[in-house]
Amino acid sequence: MNPAMASGPLLEVDDLNVRFHLRTGTVHAVRGLSFKLGRERLGIVGESGSGKSQTGRAILGLTPPPGEVTATTLRFDGVNLLTAPRKTLRSLRGGRMTMVMQDPKFSLNPVMTVGDQIVEAYQAHRKAGHAEAKDRALAMLEAVKIRDPGRVFSLFPHEVSGGMGQRAMIAMMLVTEPDLLIADEPTSALDVTVQLEVLRILDELVSERGMGLILISHDLKLVSSFCDRVLVMYGGKVMEELPARELQKARHPYTLGLLSCLPKLHSGTRPLPVLTRDPAWLR
Amino acid sequence: MMIDIDDLSVVFGIGRLRVTAVKNVSLHVREGQSFGLVGESGSGKSTVLRAICGLAPTSGGRISVDGKALTSPRRREFYKTVQMVFQDPYASLHPRHTVDYILNEPLAINGERDRENRILGALKDVGLGPAYRFRYPHQLSGGQRQRVAIARALILRPKVLLLDEPTSALDASVQAEILNLLDRLRAELRLTYVLVSHDLAVIAHLCDDLLVMQNGEVVEQTTAEALRSGGVATAYTRALIGAAEGFSRR
Numbered sequence: 373m374n375p376a377m378a379s380g381p382l383l384e385v386d387d388l389n390v391r392f393h394l395r396t397g398t399v400h401a402v403r404g405l406s407f408k409l410g411r412e413r414l415g416i417v418g419e420s421g422s423g424k425s426q427t428g429r430a431i432l433g434l435t436p437p438p439g440e441v442t443a444t445t446l447r448f449d450g451v452n453l454l455t456a457p458r459k460t461l462r463s464l465r466g467g468r469m470t471m472v473m474q475d476p477k478f479s480l481n482p483v484m485t486v487g488d489q490i491v492e493a494y495q496a497h498r499k500a501g502h503a504e505a506k507d508r509a510l511a512m513l514e515a516v517k518i519r520d521p522g523r524v525f526s527l528f529p530h531e532v533s534g535g536m537g538q539r540a541m542i543a544m545m546l547v548t549e550p551d552l553l554i555a556d557e558p559t560s561a562l563d564v565t566v567q568l569e570v571l572r573i574l575d576e577l578v579s580e581r582g583m584g585l586i587l588i589s590h591d592l593k594l595v596s597s598f599c600d601r602v603l604v605m606y607g608g609k610v611m612e613e614l615p616a617r618e619l620q621k622a623r624h625p626y627t628l629g630l631l632s633c634l635p636k637l638h639s640g641t642r643p644l645p646v647l648t649r650d651p652a653w654l655r
Numbered sequence: 656m657m658i659d660i661d662d663l664s665v666v667f668g669i670g671r672l673r674v675t676a677v678k679n680v681s682l683h684v685r686e687g688q689s690f691g692l693v694g695e696s697g698s699g700k701s702t703v704l705r706a707i708c709g710l711a712p713t714s715g716g717r718i719s720v721d722g723k724a725l726t727s728p729r730r731r732e733f734y735k736t737v738q739m740v741f742q743d744p745y746a747s748l749h750p751r752h753t754v755d756y757i758l759n760e761p762l763a764i765n766g767e768r769d770r771e772n773r774i775l776g777a778l779k780d781v782g783l784g785p786a787y788r789f790r791y792p793h794q795l796s797g798g799q800r801q802r803v804a805i806a807r808a809l810i811l812r813p814k815v816l817l818l819d820e821p822t823s824a825l826d827a828s829v830q831a832e833i834l835n836l837l838d839r840l841r842a843e844l845r846l847t848y849v850l851v852s853h854d855l856a857v858i859a860h861l862c863d864d865l866l867v868m869q870n871g872e873v874v875e876q877t878t879a880e881a882l883r884s885g886g887v888a889t890a891y892t893r894a895l896i897g898a899a900e901g902f903s904r905r
Binding site: 534 | 695696797826827828830831832834835838839853854855856857859860879882883894895896898899901902903904
């Protein structure tokens with residue numbers, strides 16, 4: 373058993389289903405997903421439409437209408453997220469569990485400075501005066517390796533680069549010292565070299581503070597090089613769960629297909645193997 | 656040489672807002688070759704491509720295609736020789752035009768004949784059946800849309816395709832299909848490709864020779880073989896190769 377689990381799991385998900393009831397019928401986005409998370413790094417990997425982002429949103433209670441979330445268990449550190457009053461959920465969300473979104477261009481408030489947004493996030497969850505909140509925000513900007521925190525504090529989102537914006541976003545999500553961080557494609561809008569820098573910052577903060585992390589991504593190789601465990605999703609279902617180190621021992625044809633269809637720098641297979649999807653996977 | 660670029664510079668804006676997006680870039684592409692431009696965002700790789708087809712202003716240097724120096728604005732013949740495929744098939748197809756209309760438009764502009772068969776032929780080339788002809792883009796998946804964009808580029812039977820990140824908006828499994836399609840089309844139609852991508856593995860898969868760019872300048876010209884064997888000259892290229900390997904804990 374994973375030592376991280378010893379004190380009881382941080383997050384328990386059992387038979388999670390997300391359905392969207394539309395005029396044209398019901399879309400079953402997540403189908404019976406179950407997992408437990410300790411203070412560890414879990415990767416959720418899948419292609420578009422696999423339900424990976426909807427899983428993250430459902431945990432935080434951010435499923436957009438007309439979505440319907442059902443589960444037998446959805447528990448965060450002993451709190452039943454399905455029945456908890458809204459007030460409890462609001463204090464958890466952004467406080468003890470937070471989410472980093474994909475593109476800083478769209479997820480930061482364009483008419484507020486970066487610093488004010490971090491201050492706002494802090495004050496929403498802690499009783500703190502402006503001066504204290506500002507100190508925390510500056511310290512957090514420094515923790516995400518922004519060289520001149522004082523200057524970046526007073527910049528607007530459009531004045532910072534993508535990598536800088538994503539670090540500001542991470543600073544905002546970590547300033548309340550959450551126990552669980554859900555990162556939904558936190559680096560896909562960034563350049564490869566910046567991508568690794570941002571991941572390194574996330575990695576340090578997560579291990580320093582002993583947080584649980586769910587990293588949602590389409591990039592199987594990146595996730596498996598970063599996380600402890602990987603869930604591979606397709607069509608709303610988990611195809612395979614693997615320790616990240618044993619990626620080469622993957623058995624499921626979907627995981628194998630995802631791995632082999634990538635062009636590789638060191639071998640020029642032509643044509644590339646193409647993934648064939650088996651409808652039986654979804655039964 | 657199919658494409659010769661000598662000492663190309665592209666400058667946007669004036670005064671305080673002046674940005675030199677491309678500085679003194681030279682490259683030469685043989686007929687039938689697949690040439691790659693790789694770099695991070697802001698490196699000027701896409702701007703080089705846009706300068707070739709007249710979508711970016713050239714403020715210095717010379718470009719010639721098939722031995723002929725380019726005129727500004729480009730002549731109609733130019734677009735029968737050179738066509739472009741853009742990054743995001745969700746943005747590059749008109750949402751209220753059917754596939755048929757999208758493919759017919761370049762033919763109509765250029766007064767081509769036998770449009771019916773040309774449209775069916777182009778659809779067949781990219782692996783879509785005639786059933787897709789009267790669909791709208793929203794009725795197609797991302798991969799099918801990119802196939803339509805490629806069909807639109809091929810319908811005037813160009814010699815050169817400029818590909819600007821043709822697979823980066825697509826899922827991994829769909830990317831494989833599009834890369835295979837591009838490979839097959841180049842062999843069958845004897846096309847010349849200039850491919851822009853931030854993904855070294857994609858460049859190494861499709862191209863033999865490539866240019867690594869950073870901040871509008873050429874870092875080095877190298878080959879896919881050198882990328883594989885690690886025989887690259889600059890630290891920047893080595894850093895890019897390292898980044899493509901994934902995350903590692905120090």
